[in-house]
Amino acid sequence: MFEENSKSMNTLLQEAFAGKIVRKDLTKKIKEGANVPVYVLEYLLGIYCATDDEASIEEGVQRVKGILADNFVRPDEAEKIKSKIREMGSYTVIDKVEAKLDPDSDTYRAVFSNLNLKNVIVADFYIKQYEKLLSGGIWCILRMNYNRLESRYDEYDSDAPKGGKKNKVSPFEIEELTPIQLPHMDMQEFFDGRKQFAKEEWIDVLLRSIGMEPTQFENRTKWHLLARMIPLVENNYNLCELGPRGTGKSHIYKEISPNSILISGGQTTVANLFYNMANRTIGLVGMWDCVAFDEVAGINFKDKDGIQIMKDFMASGSFARGKEEKNANASMVFVGNINQSVDVLIKTSHLFEPFPAAMAYDSAFFDRMHYYLPGWEIPKMRPEFLTNEYGFITDYLAEFFREMRKRSYGDTIERYFRFGGDLNQRDVIAVRKTVSGMIKLLYPHGEFSKEDVAEILEYALEGRRRVKEQLKKIGGMEFYDVHFSYLDNETFEEHFVSVPEQGSGKLIPEGQGKPGHVYTVSYGDTGMLGVFKLETEVVGGNGKFEVTGVGYDREARENLKTAQNYFKANKKLISGSISIDTSNFLMHIADCQGVGTTSELALCAFVALCGASLRKPVQSQMCVLGNMSIGGTISKVPELANTLQVCFDAGAKKILLPLSSAADIATVPSDLFAKFQTSFYTSPEDAVFKALGIE
Known part of the structure; x- marks a missing residue:
C-alpha cells in the first residue's frame, strides 16, 4: 500500500518517470504564440527541456521557439x-x-x-x-x-x-x-511508476498531463474530466457530452492525442467515415482510436444510410459495405452545446435534444451510448484552470492510452458485485466498458480494492442511467426499467444509483400532506406526461370559486368548472357537514414538471374540494388518476403503463385508479405494477372516500 511521504508531486514524477514529463507552463507559454497541436510542442520540449536546471530549460525553450520559427510551416x-x-x-x-x-x-x-x-x-x-x-x-x-x-x-x-x-x-x-509520437512504450516501467502514487495523486497527474490544474476542481469534476479520456483507452466506446460552451469538451480529442481525430461541424460521408467502396479503403474508424464529432447539431451524412451504418458500428464494432463485413476499434464521441438550462430541458424535452432531427427521436441510436457525461457540471475554462506544474509529455500519455486499449477489465465487477434486475444486456455492456476504462486510467497496474471498484461502478451506472432516463422520454415504456442498482456478493445488500438532475423522486413527498392537496399525472399541452399538484384552501366567504395556475386555457377552466358544479350538486353525498354558502374555495394548479397545462383535472379537483372542506388529507404518497364528466361518468387513464412509470418516478407509493382501467393492467410490466398499493373506484364519490381513507 502507498505510504504518505513529504515528497512533492513534481519530485515523485521526476523520480518515477524521468525523461517522460514536461512542465506544462512551458507548453502553455509557447502554445500561445504558436498554432500547433500540443503533442507537436511537447515532442520538442521533451527533447530540449528534459532537465531541472532553469538555465538549461530557458535555453531549451529558446531552441524550441527557434525550431518552430524556422521549421514549422505557417x-x-x-x-x-x-x-x-x-x-x-x-x-x-x-x-x-x-x-x-x-x-x-x-x-x-x-x-x-x-x-x-x-x-x-x-x-x-x-x-x-x-x-x-x-x-x-x-x-x-x-x-x-x-x-x-x-x-x-x-x-x-x-x-x-x-x-x-x-x-x-x-x-x-x-x-x-x-x-511526432513515441516509437515504443515500456508498460512495465509505467506500471511500476504508477505504484508510487496514491489514487488522488494519480488523478492529479493525469489531469495535469492534459493541461488541467486539479487543485481548482471539485472531486466530481475531476472524474468528469477523466471520463473524457475513456474513449482513448477503451475500444468501441460511445460517449456523449453535451453542455455549455467554453468547457473544453473537444480539447482532448483535438489537441492531446495524436491518435484521435475531431470532425468539426459534423459533416461527413460513409466513404470517409467507414469504407470507400471505390478505392476499397477503410475510413476513419479503422485508422484512428477515437473519432469525435464536434457540434452534434451539425451531424449530417450525405448518404441516406449513414446513420444506420453508424448505429450498426456503435452496437457491434462492425459494419457491412458491399459484400464484406468490416471490423474496427474506434470509439465514437459526440460533443455539443446545450442552449437551455438543464432544468428546463428535463421538464420540456430530453437531454439529447441538441442532436439533429434525424437522430433526436431515434431511441435505437441513443441506446448505443455507453455514457452520457453531464457537461453542465464542468465549469467554463478560466486561466487558473490551466496548470503550471509537471505532467506527462503528451506523446507518452497518448502511447499509454493506446497500449491500454489492448487490455480489458470489464470482468472486474463480478469479483465483488452483481447487477440489479433493471439492467438489460446493453446496459450491462455499457457499464462494463465504463468500469474497464476507468480502471485502466486509475489502476492500470491492476491493483485495486473492492471499495475502488464500487466507486467506479456507481459512476458508471449513473452515466448509463442518464442515457436510459432520456430514452424513457423518447421511447416510452420500452425503456421503463431505469432504476439501476448493484448487489454486494457478500452481504447481498442492494445499492441504487440515481442521477442528480432527476429531481422528480421528491415531487410526491413522504408523510401526510395538507387537506385539499392532491397529486395527479396527466398529459400537458406539450404532449408530455407530467405531475400536477392541486392545492385547495377553504376560507370564509360567500360561495365563490377562484382558480389560478391554468392561465387562459379554456379547456382546463371548463374541466375545473365541471368539478365545481358536481361538487355543488353532490356535496351531501360526501358529508352533510359540507357547506359552500359561507366559504370561498381557492384552488391553484401547479405544473410540477413544466409539461404545460392539462385539462384532465375534474376528478382530482372534486377530490381536492371535498378533502379541503372536510379538513381531511389524501392518503400519504397517493396519486389520483382518471377524469369524469359533468354527469359523473368516469373515463379511464390513457397510456396506463407510461402514466404509472411517471407516478413511480415522482415518488408515489399508492395509486387510485378508475375500475375501467383494470383491463389495461396487462400492458403494465408486472414488476412496475407491484411497486404500488392500488385501489379502484367506480364513481366520483367512491374516489373521494378511498382517497381520503374514509370507510
Whole structure:
C-alpha cells in the first residue's frame, strides 16, 4: 500500500518517470504564440527541456521557439519555406502530411497541409509503417530535398497506348519522415511508476498531463474530466457530452492525442467515415482510436444510410459495405452545446435534444451510448484552470492510452458485485466498458480494492442511467426499467444509483400532506406526461370559486368548472357537514414538471374540494388518476403503463385508479405494477372516500 511521504508531486514524477514529463507552463507559454497541436510542442520540449536546471530549460525553450520559427510551416509563409528548400537543397519542416494512392502511376503521393504541396512521392515503407498517412494525415518532422533535374512527368511504360496520360511529379522529395509520437512504450516501467502514487495523486497527474490544474476542481469534476479520456483507452466506446460552451469538451480529442481525430461541424460521408467502396479503403474508424464529432447539431451524412451504418458500428464494432463485413476499434464521441438550462430541458424535452432531427427521436441510436457525461457540471475554462506544474509529455500519455486499449477489465465487477434486475444486456455492456476504462486510467497496474471498484461502478451506472432516463422520454415504456442498482456478493445488500438532475423522486413527498392537496399525472399541452399538484384552501366567504395556475386555457377552466358544479350538486353525498354558502374555495394548479397545462383535472379537483372542506388529507404518497364528466361518468387513464412509470418516478407509493382501467393492467410490466398499493373506484364519490381513507 502507498505510504504518505513529504515528497512533492513534481519530485515523485521526476523520480518515477524521468525523461517522460514536461512542465506544462512551458507548453502553455509557447502554445500561445504558436498554432500547433500540443503533442507537436511537447515532442520538442521533451527533447530540449528534459532537465531541472532553469538555465538549461530557458535555453531549451529558446531552441524550441527557434525550431518552430524556422521549421514549422505557417500557411502564409509556405512560399518562403519552399524557396529555402530549393535554395538550400535540403531543409527540415514540421507539417501535417496526408498521403493518397495514385493508381495511374502506382505510387503514393503526399499532400502537405500548410506547405501547400501536392504530388510529393512517399516511399511505400512509410505508408506500411504509418497507415494514418492515408486517413486524415499526421503531423511529421520531415527532411525535404529539391531535385532540380528530376523530370516533372512520369510517362506510362512502352506498352501504354499512344498519347497516354502523363502524371505530374513534384520536384520536392521526402528524404526522411518522422511522425511526432513515441516509437515504443515500456508498460512495465509505467506500471511500476504508477505504484508510487496514491489514487488522488494519480488523478492529479493525469489531469495535469492534459493541461488541467486539479487543485481548482471539485472531486466530481475531476472524474468528469477523466471520463473524457475513456474513449482513448477503451475500444468501441460511445460517449456523449453535451453542455455549455467554453468547457473544453473537444480539447482532448483535438489537441492531446495524436491518435484521435475531431470532425468539426459534423459533416461527413460513409466513404470517409467507414469504407470507400471505390478505392476499397477503410475510413476513419479503422485508422484512428477515437473519432469525435464536434457540434452534434451539425451531424449530417450525405448518404441516406449513414446513420444506420453508424448505429450498426456503435452496437457491434462492425459494419457491412458491399459484400464484406468490416471490423474496427474506434470509439465514437459526440460533443455539443446545450442552449437551455438543464432544468428546463428535463421538464420540456430530453437531454439529447441538441442532436439533429434525424437522430433526436431515434431511441435505437441513443441506446448505443455507453455514457452520457453531464457537461453542465464542468465549469467554463478560466486561466487558473490551466496548470503550471509537471505532467506527462503528451506523446507518452497518448502511447499509454493506446497500449491500454489492448487490455480489458470489464470482468472486474463480478469479483465483488452483481447487477440489479433493471439492467438489460446493453446496459450491462455499457457499464462494463465504463468500469474497464476507468480502471485502466486509475489502476492500470491492476491493483485495486473492492471499495475502488464500487466507486467506479456507481459512476458508471449513473452515466448509463442518464442515457436510459432520456430514452424513457423518447421511447416510452420500452425503456421503463431505469432504476439501476448493484448487489454486494457478500452481504447481498442492494445499492441504487440515481442521477442528480432527476429531481422528480421528491415531487410526491413522504408523510401526510395538507387537506385539499392532491397529486395527479396527466398529459400537458406539450404532449408530455407530467405531475400536477392541486392545492385547495377553504376560507370564509360567500360561495365563490377562484382558480389560478391554468392561465387562459379554456379547456382546463371548463374541466375545473365541471368539478365545481358536481361538487355543488353532490356535496351531501360526501358529508352533510359540507357547506359552500359561507366559504370561498381557492384552488391553484401547479405544473410540477413544466409539461404545460392539462385539462384532465375534474376528478382530482372534486377530490381536492371535498378533502379541503372536510379538513381531511389524501392518503400519504397517493396519486389520483382518471377524469369524469359533468354527469359523473368516469373515463379511464390513457397510456396506463407510461402514466404509472411517471407516478413511480415522482415518488408515489399508492395509486387510485378508475375500475375501467383494470383491463389495461396487462400492458403494465408486472414488476412496475407491484411497486404500488392500488385501489379502484367506480364513481366520483367512491374516489373521494378511498382517497381520503374514509370507510
